[in-house]
Each structure stands twice: as structure tokens, then as C-alpha cells.
Amino acid sequence: MTFMERLKEAVESFGLPRLIITGFLILLLIAAPIVGADLPTQISNIINRFSWNGILVLAMVPMVHSGCGLNFGLPLGIISGLLGATISIEMGFTGGLSFVMAILIATPFALIFGGLYGWLLNKIKGGEMMIATYVGFSSVSLMCMMWLLLPYHSPNMVWGMAGKGLRTTISLEGYYLEVLSKFLQINIGNLSIPTGAILFFAVLAFGIWAFLHTKTGTAMTAVGSNPTFAKAAGINVDKIRLISVIMSTWLAAIGILVYEQGFGFIQLYMAPFYMALPAVSAILIGGASVNKATIMNVIIGTILFQGIVTMTPTVMNNMIHMDMSEVIRIIASNGMILYALTRKTEGSK
Amino acid sequence: MSRKKDLRQTIQKSSVPLMFVLICAVCIPISGLSPSYLANEVVTRMGRNAFLILSLLIPIMAGMGLNFGMTLGAMAGEIALILVCDWQIVGIPGMVLAMILSVPVSVLLGIFCGKILNMAKGREMITSYIISYFINGIYQLVVLYLMGSVIPIKHTSIKLPRGYGIRNTVSLLSMRQKLDNLIPLKIAGIKIPVATFLVVALLCLIIVWFRRTKLGQDMRAVGQDMEVARDAGIKVERTRIISIVISTVLAGIGMIIYLQNMGNIATYSSHSQIGMFCIAALLVGGASVDKASIGNVFLGIILFHTMFIVAPKAGAVITGDSMIGEYFRVFVSYAVITVALIMYETNKRRNKNRAGKQLETEQNGEGGAS
Numbered sequence: 001m002t003f004m005e006r007l008k009e010a011v012e013s014f015g016l017p018r019l020i021i022t023g024f025l026i027l028l029l030i031a032a033p034i035v036g037a038d039l040p041t042q043i044s045n046i047i048n049r050f051s052w053n054g055i056l057v058l059a060m061v062p063m064v065h066s067g068c069g070l071n072f073g074l075p076l077g078i079i080s081g082l083l084g085a086t087i088s089i090e091m092g093f094t095g096g097l098s099f100v101m102a103i104l105i106a107t108p109f110a111l112i113f114g115g116l117y118g119w120l121l122n123k124i125k126g127g128e129m130m131i132a133t134y135v136g137f138s139s140v141s142l143m144c145m146m147w148l149l150l151p152y153h154s155p156n157m158v159w160g161m162a163g164k165g166l167r168t169t170i171s172l173e174g175y176y177l178e179v180l181s182k183f184l185q186i187n188i189g190n191l192s193i194p195t196g197a198i199l200f201f202a203v204l205a206f207g208i209w210a211f212l213h214t215k216t217g218t219a220m221t222a223v224g225s226n227p228t229f230a231k232a233a234g235i236n237v238d239k240i241r242l243i244s245v246i247m248s249t250w251l252a253a254i255g256i257l258v259y260e261q262g263f264g265f266i267q268l269y270m271a272p273f274y275m276a277l278p279a280v281s282a283i284l285i286g287g288a289s290v291n292k293a294t295i296m297n298v299i300i301g302t303i304l305f306q307g308i309v310t311m312t313p314t315v316m317n318n319m320i321h322m323d324m325s326e327v328i329r330i331i332a333s334n335g336m337i338l339y340a341l342t343r344k345t346e347g348s349k
Numbered sequence: 350m351s352r353k354k355d356l357r358q359t360i361q362k363s364s365v366p367l368m369f370v371l372i373c374a375v376c377i378p379i380s381g382l383s384p385s386y387l388a389n390e391v392v393t394r395m396g397r398n399a400f401l402i403l404s405l406l407i408p409i410m411a412g413m414g415l416n417f418g419m420t421l422g423a424m425a426g427e428i429a430l431i432l433v434c435d436w437q438i439v440g441i442p443g444m445v446l447a448m449i450l451s452v453p454v455s456v457l458l459g460i461f462c463g464k465i466l467n468m469a470k471g472r473e474m475i476t477s478y479i480i481s482y483f484i485n486g487i488y489q490l491v492v493l494y495l496m497g498s499v500i501p502i503k504h505t506s507i508k509l510p511r512g513y514g515i516r517n518t519v520s521l522l523s524m525r526q527k528l529d530n531l532i533p534l535k536i537a538g539i540k541i542p543v544a545t546f547l548v549v550a551l552l553c554l555i556i557v558w559f560r561r562t563k564l565g566q567d568m569r570a571v572g573q574d575m576e577v578a579r580d581a582g583i584k585v586e587r588t589r590i591i592s593i594v595i596s597t598v599l600a601g602i603g604m605i606i607y608l609q610n611m612g613n614i615a616t617y618s619s620h621s622q623i624g625m626f627c628i629a630a631l632l633v634g635g636a637s638v639d640k641a642s643i644g645n646v647f648l649g650i651i652l653f654h655t656m657f658i659v660a661p662k663a664g665a666v667i668t669g670d671s672m673i674g675e676y677f678r679v680f681v682s683y684a685v686i687t688v689a690l691i692m693y694e695t696n697k698r699r700n701k702n703r704a705g706k707q708l709e710t711e712q713n714g715e716g717g718a719s
Contacts, residue, residue, distance in 0.1 A: 072475070124694035129475040131694065134687040141680035145673055165670070277482070324494060330486030334479055341476045342468035 014287070017339045021285055021332060025304055028311040035318035040190040042311060049306040051181065051197035052262035053282070055255035056275070057302045058201070059248050060283045061208055064293040065217075066244035067224035068121055070283075070340075073132035074276035075140045076117055077252020080109035082143075085257060085266050086166065089175055090154045099176035099261060106253040113139075114249030118242035133276070140273050147268050170266040176257075177264050197262060204254070208247075209295050220244055224291055281305065281333035284340045308332065365685065366635045369652040372681075373659065380662035387658065388539050394654040395647070396529060396545040397610040402627045402646045403552050404599035409641045410560070411592035412572030415628050415686075418462045418477035418593065422600025423620035424488045425454035430605060430614060431492070431519055435502050439523035441531065444609055451601035458484060459597035463590030470575070474638075474690075481624060492616060515616050525612035545606060552599070553643050568592050572639070629653060629682040638693035656681065 011019060033039050056074065063071045084106025093101045117135060121128050148165040152158055157170050171177075183196025211217045222230040223240045231237050256275075260266050283293055286301020312325035360367075377387070401419070408416040429451035433443045462480050469476040496502050497513030507519045529542035559565045570578040571588050579585050604623070608614055631641060633656075634649020657678050664674020 120691070123698075124691055125698070126471070127690065127694040127697075129472060130478070131687065131690050133475065133478065134683060134690060138680060138683040138687045141676060141683050144676040145680065148670060148673060148676070149668070324490075327486055327490045327493065330489065331483065334483035334486060337479045338465065338476065338483055341472060341479065342465060 054201040059251035062244040062247040075136035075272040077249040078272040081253035081256035110250040110253040114246035118245030376659040376663040380659040396542040401603035411568040419600040420481035421458040422597040423604040426601040426604030455598040455601040459594030463593035519614040632689040
């Protein structure tokens with residue numbers, strides 16, 4: 001009886017949807033060898049995708065901590081990253097240097113955009129998530145025009161015929177393709193681990209973890225869990241929120257650059273549009289809620305989410321010759337967000 | 350003094366429509382489109398979209414904000430149309446049957462949506478927005494995998510070659526503009542879809558009537574203040590669910606009218622943008638998140654769709670690239686919604702602050718007196 005109660009409690013704290021998703025992934029991992037998919041390949045796929053997406057998911061943490069809710073405005077940070085990437089290539093940097101330069105150039109953009117975005121979010125406390133979504137959308141569609149109009153000339157990036165206007169996808173061959181993934185890469189048979197990319201994620205994640213334990217970081221948590229109390233304790237609530245938004249935006253900018261180095265292409269125009277939702281649902285699957293998130297949530301969530309994204313197509317295809325992975329992904333990820341939004345949370349208003 | 354203030358308030362309130370009048374005034378001459386072409390297009394789009402946009406009014410009245418979940422109704426309408434198409438019932442009877450079929454689906458989806466929104470009070474909009482994505486997943490599951498394998502679909506013209514699932518586009522040739530052309534009328538070369546307008550007018554009347562019923566009054570009370578309404582004996586949760594159900598059902602019927610005008614269903618994308626464009630049009634007409642009238646709907650359609658028609662042409666003339674105009678109109682749609690949401694939230698906060706200050710001064714006054 002006590003065991004059952006304890007089990008029930010564990011399930012409740014873990015959350016039913018999360019349990020279903022974890023169970024589903026375990027089932028897929030068991031089914032994979034049976035239906036003839038190569039398990040090491042699958043696992044290195046998951047690790048690889050984790051290394052691409054980890055930082056984008058990490059970008060959720062500061063804003064959740066300061067009570068700004070889930071960062072649906074992720075595309076804004078992504079755009080800063082894209083500006084960094086394209087300008088770095090335009091200026092003629094190649095190889096690993098182009099990656100470093102992309103980060104350096106993206107940073108001021110992220111600071112400015114994040115600053116404006118944070119200022120805006122301070123004006124509309126309580127309605128952050130909806131407005132964040134639309135700030136993201138507006139900025140993406142504004143940049144669609146900019147990609148055509150800005151004076152880019154690098155022949156590797158612009159349309160061949162017109163000689164201007166950036167292409168929708170730009171190959172990173174010769175630039176920073178897999179600079180992190182190939183660094184100290186470990187290969188054992190079919191299993192390959194992109195050590196560099198994971199180390200990069202680990203450094204940033206540790207940085208955020210350490211930051212959250214500094215004075216400012218603790219203040220951020222205080223603002224997130226109880227703004228009135230934080231104000232009474234003499235914390236400048238607006239300033240802390242602003243810092244968290246800038247951090248989130250900057251992390252998103254770095255996140256997209258890391259994603260690109262793994263993926264191999266810069267995707268422009270409408271591509272950043274729907275990038276927020278996978279990141280949001282990943283951190284929620286990892287156990288975060290609308291106003292609570294830890295680094296552990298990021299790691300677990302990204303592995304679970306990317307695991308399902310990579311495993312379902314192969315397993316499903318081998319099993320029933322029917323690729324339902326896209327539909328499953330949509331239902332699972334949005335279902336997770338819905339679940340989180342309907343939880344009662346204190347201090348959200 | 351107060352008059353000056355009033356004037357400022359009216360200008361502030363109608364700033365979005367005024368801005369659009371300005372955009373249109375600049376873009377129309379540049380685009381070089383003839384007035385008769387423009388008028389024709391706007392009238393067509395009025396018939397196409399009015400019903401859909403009207404479906405947004407009732408949740409706004411009930412204080413639930415912009416119903417991004419209207420997409421649910423649109424999906425219900427599409428499912429009904431696909432089935433009717435397969436049964437080969439053509440023309441007006443087919444449309445009516447599709448409308449009848451869409452209602453139970455819409456009601457179910459509406460109840461689901463309403464229940465979830467009741468669990469997420471205070472963040473209805475973002476939740477309804479995510480619900481639309483979630484149900485889109487279910488819709489794809491039904492249309493792409495279940496139709497043809499579980500739900501019988503006979504005709505290969507709408508089925509994918511693999512034997513189940515619906516093709517990317519389903520032709521509605523048998524229903525194309527049947528309602529629009531039911532009562533043919535042309536004034537000065539402008540084709541007017543009289544029957545569609547009659548249906549829209551009927552819906553307007555129903556909405557006006559509905560506002561005066563007990564239920565309509567209850568909804569307004571709930572929209573004003575949920576707690577007060579609850580104390581007054583109104584079943585708040587139930588009222589909110591009903592408002593969403595009505596909106597979803599209307600959106601379903603609206604989608605069928607929309608698609609009969611288009612003449613085909615883009616099975617996997619027709620509904621995805623519809624919510625955004627309808628909401629943008631309503632806001633352009635001067636509505637806000639907590640207040641919208643029938644007038645806003647029609648003004649919004651005229652202004653928004655004029656911009657929509659002329660922007661690509663004007664963009665092409667100015668920059669020599671037609672894509673700029675395309676992106677511009679998408680940007681404007683999103684920007685309008687963003688600005689409206691920001692204005693709504695800042696106003697809400699300002700009112701709260703004002704109420705707080707008032708209370709403070711009152712208390713101070715009392716303190717001084719004693």
C-alpha cells in the first residue's frame with residue numbers, strides 16, 4: 001500500500017504526459033533492434049541532435065526563472081544569430097574563425113534586440129507569452145524583407161541570377177560546418193560522439209547554473225517566484241527581468257549558430273518561425289513548468305524530445321511502413337505545452 | 350479640457366484604422382491597379398471572409414480575448430467538405446449538408462477548447478493558440494491516415510495514390526461559387542455575391558439579437574468581471590464554454606463559405622493561416638482584445654484586404670522585387686496583432702494603476718478628515 005502510494009506520488013510529481021513520453025521513448029529504444037534499426041546509429045543520432053538543440057532549449061531558462069514565462073520570442077534571438085552568421089561570412093571569414101566571428105558579431109545584436117524586447121515585456125507584465133509569440137513572428141517577417149534588401153554581396157550567399165538578396169538556405173561548407181562536432185570527435189564503430197559540441201553546451205550550461213547561484217541569479221529566482229516579495233526585499237524587479245530577457249536572447253543567438261554548425265546550413269526567411277515551439281516543448285517535457293526550470297530539465301527534455309523526433313520515423317517505417325512521426329511530434333509537443341499552460345502556478349500573475 | 354481629452358482618446362483608439370487608410374492611400378496610386386478591379390476584389394473578399402471574422406466577436410464579448418482557436422472550426426468545416434465531396438453531393442445542397450455535418454464536429458472541438466481554456470484563465474489567448482496547433486496534429490492524423498483506411502473514402506480523385514489519406518488539394522468544382530452566384534447581380538461591372546451577403550447579414554442580425562438575450566447579457570457580465578458574475582449566480586465556466594462553442598460552430602460554417610468561394614481546399618494549409626488573417630483584419634477595423642463590434646469587422650475587411658491586394662504590386666513597383674510586397678503584407682498582419690496586444694496589456698495595467706491610485710487618494714482623504 002505504502003509502495004503504491006509512493007508510486008502514485010512519484011507519478012504525480014513527474015507528471016502523466018512526461019511519463020507517457022518517457023515510456024514511449026523506452027519502447028522505441030527496445031523496438032529499434034527488433035525491427036532491424038541499428039541501435040548505435042540511432043543513439044549517435046540522438047546525441048548529435050542533442051548537441052545541436054541543447055543551447056536553444058537552454059535559452060528558455062533565464063526567462064522562466066525571472067517569471068517572464070516560456071520564451072516564445074525565441075525567433076528574435078535566432079535572428080541575432082543569423083545576422084551574426086551572415087555578416088561573418090560576408091566579411092570573408094572562413095573555417096573556425098568564421099564561427100568565433102559569428103558569435104562576436106551576433107552578440108551586440110542580441111544585446112540590443114534583447115534589451116528592447118525586455119523593455120517591452122516589462123511594460124506588459126502578465127501577458128508576456130502571447131506578446132512574445134507575436135514579437136517573434138513580426139521580427140521574422142520583418143527580417144524576410146531585410147534579407148532581400150540588405151546589401152549582401154558574397155557570391156556564396158546571394159542568388160546567382162540577381163546577384164543580390166540572400167538565398168533561403170546557405171551551405172556552411174568551407175565556413176564553420178561541424179567545427180564543434182568534429183572537435184575531439186569520438187568514433188566507436190557506428191557510434192560517434194560530437195565531443196566539442198557537447199563540451200560547448202556543458203560550458204554554457206555550467207555558466208548559467210553558476211550565474212543562477214550568484215547574487216543576481218538568486219534575485220532572478222526570487223523575482224520569478226514572488227515579484228511582490230522581491231520588490232519588498234529591495235530588488236529592482238524590472239532590471240532583473242531585463243537581464244534575464246537579454247540573457248535568453250543571447251543564448252538563442254548562440255544556440256542557432258551551434259545548431260547550424262551541426263546541421264550544415266544557415267536557414268533564412270521563414271525558417272526561424274516555428275523554432276520556438278520545439279524548444280518550449282523540450283524543456284517542458286524535461287520537467288519544467290511555466291515558472292520553474294533547471295539545467296537538468298533542459299538536458300533531460302532535449303534528450304527525450306530529440307529521441308522521439310529521431311527514433312519514431314525509423315522505427316515506425318521499419319515496423320508498419322507508415323511514417324506517422326510528423327503527426328506524433330506535433331501532437332506530443334503541443335500537447336505538452338498545453339499541459340503546462342493549464343497547470344495552476346502561483347506567482348504567474 | 351475634457352473635450353480635448355475625448356478627441357485625443359478617439360484618435361488614439363482609431364490610430365490603427367487611420368494608419369491603414371494612410372498605407373492604402375499611398376499604395377493604391379503606386380500599384381496602378383484600376384479602381385474597378387480593386388472594388389471587385391474587395392467585394393469578393395468581403396463575401397469570402399465576413400462570416401469567418403464575425404465568428405470572433407462572441408468570445409471577445411465573453412472576455413476571452415481573440416479566439417485563436419477559431420482554426421478548430423475551420424478544420425471541422427474542411428472535414429465536412431471532404432466527406433460531402435466524396436459523397437458527390439453537389440451545389441447548394443452539398444454546402445448545406447457540409448454545414449450540418451460540420452456542426453457536431455465543431456461542437457465537440459469547441460467543448461474541448463472551452464474546457465481547456467477554463468483551466469488556463471488569464472492566458473486564454475496563448476492557450477487557444479497552442480490548442481490550434483495541437484488539434485492541427487489530430488486533424489492531420491484523421492485526414493492523412495484515418496481517411497480511406499478507417500473512414501471510408503470512395504473516390505480516388507481525392508485520395509492519395511497509396512490508398513489512404515487525402516490529397517494536398519481537393520477540388521470543389523461542383524460547389525465553386527455556387528452560393529456567390531445564386532442570385533447574380535452586377536453593378537457597374539462589380540460582381541456582387543448577393544446570397545452570401547444575405548447570409549452574412551442574417552448572422553449580423555443574429556449577433557445583435559444574441560447580445561440582448563439572457564445568455565448574451567451573462568456573457569458580457571462574465572467578460573466584465575468573472576467574480577462578480579459568479580456572485581450574481583451566473584455559471585461562469587458554462588457560459589465561457591458556450592461562447593467558444595458558438596464561435597467554433599460559426600467558424601466552421603464560415604470556412605465552408607470561404608472555401609466555396611476559393612473553389613478548392615488546400616487540405617493541409619487552408620486553415621493554418623486563417624485565424625491569423627481574420628484576427629488581423631478585425632483589429633485593423635479598430636477592434637481591441639476586449640471590445641469589437643460588427644462595424645469593426647466590415648471596416649477591417651475593406652482596409653486590410655485593400656492593403657493585401659495592393660501591397661505586392663506597390664512593393665514590386667517601388668523595389669523591383671514582388672517578394673518584398675508579399676513579405677510586407679505578412680509583416681503588417683503580424684505587426685498589427687502585436688501592436689493590438691501590447692496596447693491591450695498596457696491599457697489593462699494603466700487602468701489597474703489608476704484604480705489603485707484612486708483608492709489611495711480616497712483613503713488619504715478619509716485619513717485627513719479623521
